[in-house]
Amino acid sequence: MAQDNQEKRALERTAVTIFIRLYNQNHDNKLRLLYQRERPDAVLQDARQRMIGMEITHLFYDSEEAKMLLGRSHANIHSLEVVEMLIKELNKRIRTKEAKIDQYESSYPIALLIRNASSAFGMSDILRAKELICKPQGKFTHIWFVSRDGSEEWLMKDLNGL
Template sequence: MVHGYQEKRDLERTAVKIFIQIYNQNHDKKLRLLYQRERPDAVLQDSYHRKMGVEITHLFYDSEEAKMLLGRSKERVHSLEVIEMLIEELNKRIQTKEIKIDKYSTTYPIALIIRNASRAFGMSDILRAKELIYKPQGKFTHIWFISRDGTDEWLMKDLHEL
């Protein structure tokens, strides 16, 4: 269990670092990681010393792809993938995090970071299927979706803007 917890923390820290790098390249108000915790997953601080909490989740096509990417599967080939199934998983992630945030008591706003870890689909695939994406209920200030798109470069889009 400790190994799984540390792996989760490492994945979250990587997602936050990617997010901060992209955010800071595109905004005057710079962010930095203050600390990681459980509720929310991390707390950031902007250049005006204002705090922002972030919940972090990773999007995989399905559990088998997650096992393959995390080195826990002996499978080499994954089944045929369709974007609708990835969007369905994305929608579940958003809804689950919305339920989770209701239990938090913080004095600062909270955003959601979704890191697309699936190798099957990239940012352009998600944007082409934007009409299938669940419309968030306004519980998060932003829902930042970070993904690659056929290259090693990470891209970011606020799903509230779709």
């Protein structure tokens, strides 16, 4: 159990590091990671000393892909993948996180960060099927989606703006 928690924290730290780098490249009000915790997963601070909570989740096509990518499966072939299934999983992640945010006690705004860990689909695939993404309910200040798109470069999009 402690190993799983360490792995989860490492995945979250990697995701928030990617996010901060992309955010700071595109915004004057720079962010930095203050600390990691539970509910929300990370607390950031902007250049004006304001704190921002960050709930973090990883998007996998399905549990088998997650196991394969995390080295927990010996399978090397995966079922036929379609972007609609990944977006269905994305919508489920958003709804699950929106349902949990009401339980958080926080004196600062909270954003959601979704890191696309699926190797099958990239940012352009998601954006091409954006009409399938459920409209967020406004519980998070932003729903940041970070994904690769056929290269090692990470891209970022606020799903609230779709």
